[in-house]
Amino acid sequence: MEGGYGNRGSSFSQSRRGRGRGRGQRFPSNQSKVSSFAERGTPSSSSANRASASVISNTQEDDAQPSSNFVGTCPYMCPERERIQREKLRDLAIFERLHGNPGKSSPALAVKKFCRTISTKYVQASDMRPITVLEDTLNYLLSLLESKEHLFEVVHDFVFDRTRSIRQDITMQNIVNKKAIYMYEGMVKFHVVSHYKLWCSMSDPNTASLHHLNMEQLTKTLASLFNLYEANQNSNHVHENEAEFHSLYVLLHLGSYSQPMGEPLSLWFQRVSTPVLKSKEMCFARRILRSFRLGNYKDFFCTAAAQASYLQFCIMMPYINEVRVLALSCINFGGYKLHPYPLLDLSKLLFIKESDLESFCNHCGLETGTDESGNKLLPTKQTTFSHPKGGFQRYSFLGLQEYER
Structure with a gap:
């Protein structure tokens, strides 16, 4: 079976056409073979024990009790006795039904x-x-996740539950080697992309609940991944994807001064290794984050468009419209009334289509107009500006479309 969670380093660092920078690859990537994991090394026993304890502490709600001597022997994705029992109970997800029969499945x-x-x-x-x-x-x-037959929310719900089971099996067997790292990276990637795709459907109350639960598992899986990085740490080597995954945690602090893992970001930075801290992804x-909190919308958009990977975009997208509102507010109240702002120039500044920008301005209570040549303009000093209540519709971000093809 081909690798679905990336081609190690290349899956997160493919160059973007004409931009000369790294980009994240959409998953699943079908370029790497599972057998290539066999060549990976294992951490020292002391590091492994420390990581095992840390990983377990991040999954305590699952009540998984580890055993260093426990090695599974089940050759299938689902143990046979569980499959038979769930067939009897007709407890099969739509993806598990053989020929659509809710009472029949198969090892495949x-x-x-x-x-x-x-x-x-x-447990046996x-x-x-x-x-x-x-x-x-x-x-x-x-x-x-590439399925077009079912809604993303349906696929997400199934993968969400079954990946938790995978993490549980890893924990119970005290697996803390590099194979576990690559698997956790794949699962974090799933939660990050789900974070974005579920956000796009937040108007549905059910989806909002899924988004919240996904965020919980994203932070837990990230915490376990960081512990695995530490267990496999080498003073002369940084894991190939470590910097990008650390950067995702920093970006989770956008939008507020929240603490996804229960501690200030400043304390978390103290535990990050120097090579990771100085990496281009972390910088x-x-x-x-600094541009967002200082309200420097120009630097925010220019930096994002020039350097962000797809995974980083997935974390940032829910906050991009907030920065656009700030930009409109500054331009509206700080502009010269006799010189309306050209909508075309503003769309380039905010990395949004001109047609979308006109709708966005209207959503913020601002009216647009046209000059004698037919160019669309945004008159400034409008007193009707307001921060939209109830959220935004989905607006484009120029450049993100390349990732979604």
Whole structure:
């Protein structure tokens, strides 16, 4: 089965056409083979033990009790006895049904469900999947995200639950090597892209709930990934994707002074290694966060358009319209009344289509006009400006379309 969670380094660093910078690759990537994991090394036992304890602490709600001597032997994506039981109960997701039959599945379709309370004391080795099977399972799950047959929310709900089960199996077997890192990166990537796609459908109350739950699992999975990086840390080497995934955590602080992992960002920075802290990905994230908080909308948009990867865009998109509102406010109240602002120039500044910008201005209570040549203008000093209530419709960001093709 082909790798669904990226081609290690290349999946997050492909150059963007004509821009000369890195970009994230949409997933699932079908370029790497699972067998290539076999060549990866394993961390020292002391580092592994520390990471195992840290990973477990980030998944305590799952009540997974680890065992250093526990090795799964299940050869399928779902243990046979669970599959048979769920067939009897007709508890099969739409992706697990053989020929659409809600009471029949197969080893090639059924995937182990997440169980909140589980312990190795009551689990047999045949109920736990070894790392190679977990890799294949994750590849299969991520491949479903390309499905056009079902709504994204439906696919997300299934992958969301089954990836939690994968993390649980990894924790219970104390797997903290580089194979686990690549799997966690794939799962973080899933949650990051879901963060963006679910946000695009936030008008639906059910989707808003999914978005909230996805954010919870995103922060937990990121925390576990950081612990795995630490366990496999080498003084002369930084993991190939480590800097970008650390930058995602910084970008999660956009929009407010929230603390996704329960601590100030300044304290978190103190624990980040110097090579990661000085990487271009982290410098980008810190600059974006600084521009956002200082209200420097020009630097925010120029930096984002020139340097952001797809994963970074996915985190930033919910906040881009907030910066656009700030820009409109500054231009409206700071502009010269006798010199309306050309909408074409403003659209280039805010990286938005001119037609979308006109709608955006109207949404903010601003009227637009045209000059004698037919060019659209934004008159300034309008007293009707207001911050839109109830959110925005989805507006474009010029450049993001390249990632979504």
